[in-house]
Amino acid sequence: xxxxxxxxxxxxxxxxxxxxxxxxxxxxxxxxxxxxxxxxxxxxxxxxxxxxxxxxxxxxxxxxxxxxxxxxxxxxxxxxxxxxxxxxxxxxxxxxxxxxxxxxxxxxxxxxxxxxxxxxxxxxxxxxxxxxxxxxxxxxxxxxxxxxxxxxxxxxxxxxxxxxxxxxxxxxxxxxxxxxxxxxxxxxxxxxxxxxxxxxxxxxxxxxxxxxxxxxxxxxxxxxxxxxxxxxxxxxxxxxxxxxxx
Ligand code: UDP
Numbered sequence: 256x257x258x259x260x261x262x263x264x265x266x267x268x269x270x271x272x273x274x275x276x277x278x279x280x281x282x283x284x285x286x287x288x289x290x291x292x293x294x295x296x297x298x299x300x301x302x303x304x305x306x307x308x309x310x311x312x313x314x315x316x317x318x319x320x321x322x323x324x325x326x327x328x329x330x331x332x333x334x335x336x337x338x339x340x341x342x343x344x345x346x347x348x349x350x351x352x353x354x355x356x357x358x359x360x361x362x363x364x365x366x367x368x369x370x371x372x373x374x375x376x377x378x379x380x381x382x383x384x385x386x387x388x389x390x391x392x393x394x395x396x397x398x399x400x401x402x403x404x405x406x407x408x409x410x411x412x413x414x415x416x417x418x419x420x421x422x423x424x425x426x427x428x429x430x431x432x433x434x435x436x437x438x439x440x441x442x443x444x445x446x447x448x449x450x451x452x453x454x455x456x457x458x459x460x461x462x463x464x465x466x467x468x469x470x471x472x473x474x475x476x477x478x479x480x481x482x483x484x485x486x487x488x489x490x491x492x493x494x495x496x497x498x499x500x501x
Contacts, residue, residue, distance in 0.1 A: 260485035263302040263378060265405035266293070267398065268413045270310035272473055273339050280311060281342045288347035292416075292479045293383060297352050301483055302378035304408055306386045306401040307343055309335030315393065329393030333360055336397060340366070340387035353382045358390030359400065371407050377410075398457035406464050413466055415453060416473030419488060421501065422452050422490035437487065438496040444468075452492065461492070468492040 270290055275282030288318035297303055316326025340356050344366075347354045355377045356366035367373070369386065377384045389400030398415075405413040419427065420435075424447075427433040444452050452458060452470065456491035461468050471482050471489025481488050490501075 258407050259299060259301055259483050261483050263318060263408070263410045263413040264296070264304075264412045264483060265401060265408065265410040266303060266305045266400035267413065268305055268343070268392065268473065269397075269417060270308035270312060270335065270339055271418060272311075272416065273307075274311040280373065281339065283342065283346065286342045286346035287349065288474065289343060289348045289365040290352065292473060292476075293347060294350050294352050295477070295480045296483050297381075297383055299480070299483070300381075304374060304384045304386055304404060304410065305343065305424070306389070306397055306404055307339045308334050308397040309333070309339055311335075312338060315396075321434075326393040329358075333388040333391070333393075336389060337362065337365065337387045340385045344385055347383060347385075355382050356385040356387060356415055359386070359388040362388075366446060374404075374408055394457060396454050398454040399460070402457040402466060403454075405466050406460065413461060413468045414479070415468060415470045416479070417470060418474070419470075420472040420475070420489060422450065422470050422492070424500075425451060426451075435501040436490045437499045437501040439490055439492045440496055440498050441492060441494050443498045444492050458492075462494060465494055 273281050273286050275285030309332050313332050315329035315332040319325045344354050344356050357369040358366050359369045361368050374384045386404050389397040422436045423433040425433040445458050469482055469491050
């Protein structure tokens with residue numbers, strides 16, 4: 256068995272990963288696919304915490320456009336992440352992975368509340384920890400929740416699993432000449448407004464605290480395992496690297 260590069264990882268899974276081919280909501284089959292990828296790394300004794308998004312159900316900004324007060328809409332978005340968290344917990348348990356779910360919004364009838372030391376202990380005991388409700392406060396997204404939790408849980412890396420295989424200099428869906436980055440310095444990543452890497456607040460937090468970030472495609476089989484063993488997939492963002500195209 257090859258030595259893994261990372262021992263404890265924070266995996267950010269966007270809500271859309273739970274949607275499969277549907278246009279909205281949760282497809283249990285897609286949740287199972289996500290769960291299987293997590294199981295692959297879990298069986299290699301890598302400690303995993305998952306921050307789950309809610310974009311497949313509700314985003315605060317979209318709610319605001321419909322006329323709902325922003326903070327209220329954001330709380331609705333956080334509740335959406337709890338629904339996804341439960342679906343992911345169900346899927347993980349179906350594939351035989353023990354889990355605990357913790358929420359940044361208190362919901363004692365549904366799951367544990369987020370307690371940093373307890374989350375660490377769960378991982379040490381071989382449980383995958385699902386972290387719902389992001390930071391528990393409005394005006395930010397689960398990306399910020401992911402960088403915050405990656406830092407406080409002392410993870411080696413923040414892995415952002417997306418539908419795109421890496422970070423590009425332009426949207427690859429709209430631009431045929433879009434170029435893929437192999438590495439990206441945090442400074443450049445923050446400067447590149449319009450390139451969807453992560454929220455600026457989340458990126459700034461990673462940069463200020465030296466938390467490396469990997470962006471890669473989740474639905475390519477084996478990708479998460481490859482990322483964890485240090486294979487060059489997706490884009491690596493860090494303070495210590497220079498920006499280079501693939
Ligand atoms: N949200 C929030 N605070 C947080 C995390 C999430 O207010 O700390 C709300 C926000 O409205 C966001 C929604 O929850 O749009 C769903 O999360 P997100 O958009 O990050 O989901 P993803 O894009 O990852 O699926």
